[in-house]
Amino acid sequence: MSTPPSPRAERADGPSVRIGALVPLTRPGWVEAGRHLLAGLELAVREVNETGGIAGSPLELVVRDTAADPGRAVAAVDELARLGVAALAGEYHSVVARAAATRADALGLPFLCSSAVLDALTEQPAQGVARLAPAQSHGWRIYADFLLGAGHGRIAVAAEPSVYWSSGTRVLRDHLASRGGTVTELDVRALTPAALCDELAGGRETALLLLAGHPEPAVPIVRAVRRDRRLAGIVIGAPAGQPEFAGWAALLGADGAAIPFLRYLPERLGPLGARVGTALRERLAEAPSFVAFEGYDTVTVLAEVLRAHGTDRAGIAASWPRVVVEGTRGLIRFSRTPGIGVWQWAWPPVQIADRDPAEPDRFRILHTG
Numbered sequence: 001m002s003t004p005p006s007p008r009a010e011r012a013d014g015p016s017v018r019i020g021a022l023v024p025l026t027r028p029g030w031v032e033a034g035r036h037l038l039a040g041l042e043l044a045v046r047e048v049n050e051t052g053g054i055a056g057s058p059l060e061l062v063v064r065d066t067a068a069d070p071g072r073a074v075a076a077v078d079e080l081a082r083l084g085v086a087a088l089a090g091e092y093h094s095v096v097a098r099a100a101a102t103r104a105d106a107l108g109l110p111f112l113c114s115s116a117v118l119d120a121l122t123e124q125p126a127q128g129v130a131r132l133a134p135a136q137s138h139g140w141r142i143y144a145d146f147l148l149g150a151g152h153g154r155i156a157v158a159a160e161p162s163v164y165w166s167s168g169t170r171v172l173r174d175h176l177a178s179r180g181g182t183v184t185e186l187d188v189r190a191l192t193p194a195a196l197c198d199e200l201a202g203g204r205e206t207a208l209l210l211l212a213g214h215p216e217p218a219v220p221i222v223r224a225v226r227r228d229r230r231l232a233g234i235v236i237g238a239p240a241g242q243p244e245f246a247g248w249a250a251l252l253g254a255d256g257a258a259i260p261f262l263r264y265l266p267e268r269l270g271p272l273g274a275r276v277g278t279a280l281r282e283r284l285a286e287a288p289s290f291v292a293f294e295g296y297d298t299v300t301v302l303a304e305v306l307r308a309h310g311t312d313r314a315g316i317a318a319s320w321p322r323v324v325v326e327g328t329r330g331l332i333r334f335s336r337t338p339g340i341g342v343w344q345w346a347w348p349p350v351q352i353a354d355r356d357p358a359e360p361d362r363f364r365i366l367h368t369g
Contacts, residue, residue, distance in 0.1 A: 014057035017311055019045075019302060020080030020109075021063045022073055022091040022100055029068035030214065032245045033092045033291050037114060038063065039283045040295020041090060043276070048303045054311070059303060066091060070099035077103045086311040087112065089298045092291065094118035094136070094164045101129045101342065110316040113342070114298045115291050118164055122341045128317035130334050130343035132294055132301070132327075136164075137171050137339070139262050139350050142369035143239045144175040146260065146352050147207060149367075152235060153181035156205040158188050158196060158212055158221055165211040168239065172209070188217050193224035201230040208234055210259075214242040219251050226255045237261070244289045249360050257355040260366055263290045266329055266349040267368055273328035287361075297327035 021041055024034035041061060048059045062085055064076035073096045080088060081104075088104050088111040091097040097116030104111040105126040113121060113129065117136040122129055147155060155176060159165045173183040184205055186196055200208060208225060210218045218238070225231050238261040242248055248256050269277055276296050280288035304325045309315045320334045320343035334343035352367040 016058045016060035017054045018060045018062050018085040020085040020088045021061050022066050024068050024092055025065040026067045032247045036289045036292040037092055037295040040292040041299050043279055044296045044299030054306045066096050068093045070096050073100040074103045081107045081109050087302055087316055090114050091116055105129055108313055110313055112298050114294045119340055125341040130320045132345050134347045135340055140168055140171040140239055141175045142350050143262055144172050146367045152207040154205045155207050156184045156186055157209045158186050160188055160212045168211055188212050193220045197224050197228045209237045218242055222255055243355055246286050257357040257360045260352050260354045263351055263353055264348045265290045276328045293328045301325045
């Protein structure tokens with residue numbers, strides 16, 4: 001006589017519990033990041049349903065493409081709220097996530113933001129919004145300390161106009177200035193890559209940071225700097241993480257190596273992270289980025305909240321300070337952090353890595369924080 005499977009090992013087959021997912025899947029959104037985020041979300045949903053779902057009901061992901069458009073994201077939040085989702089998840093772009101978080105909070109719809117790092121995710125404290133990604137000020141200060149430790153106190157930034165890039169520039173400038181460093185802004189709207197190289201050649205900066213979109217204009221800037229003999233000593237950096245994705249290496253090859261960037265992974269994954277990493281690699285047919293792990297952890301947290309507190313939106317929103325969930329990158333808890341108006345995981349692991357010049361498909365960990 002066989003032993004019947006435990007309820008958590010049975011497939012969920014009741015009425016579905018819906019989670020709305022905001023993901024950039026078309027241009028001008030960062031489609032590659034969106035694909036990784038969605039892969040993590042979907043993998044976790046599949047595993048939740050294979051282990052009994054939410055009290056016997058399957059978890060269903062209702063996906064909406066934000067295309068990096070704040071207005072489109074707000075419309076999606078409204079639609080998902082009408083469809084009766086229990087909570088929102090996802091989003092990669094900070095400005096889009098801020099618009100979505102503000103609208104979700106106004107509607108009383110809980111939102112667990114996966115990847116956006118802008119400190120001011122909401123202008124006012126939001127009871128129903130939580131975030132997995134570290135705040136920009138936290139990660140970018142670690143990056144600034146890395147630059148200083150490597151002897152780079154005079155920094156140039158090739159920046160596009162946006163709240164996200166401006167915020168990053170401010171974090172770098174304030175942190176470096178307090179330690180005797182300087183930041184020079186170069187406006188990529190006004191300068192061609194060649195003109196930007198001329199500016200660098202005439203200055204005293206030893207590092208150029210790409211605070212600009214991928215592939216345009218970041219890729220042409222990298223190519224121009226790499227090919228300019230006057231700039232052989234310039235270090236290129238990308239704190240926003242552009243080199244994390246395979247598309248970067250495909251476009252730039254060896255030129256895209258040795259460009260330090262921020263990523264939110266531990267130095268070594270534990271058993272859960274290693275297992276999930278293998279599954280994500282199979283799903284994506286390439287190495288999973290930290291964004292894919294963020295997606296997986298988002299659903300893992302929401303599933304535990306739904307199991308413990310039910311599908312009532314107010315109950316979910318009130319549960320954030322009581323969350324204790326083992327994620328792929330460590331134990332996840334949320335708290336109130338000074339200067340940040342949402343419930344924040346403080347902090348996910350942070351590392352600075354680059355692509356190995358000898359093997360651009362391999363990452364080197366340069367610093368952890």
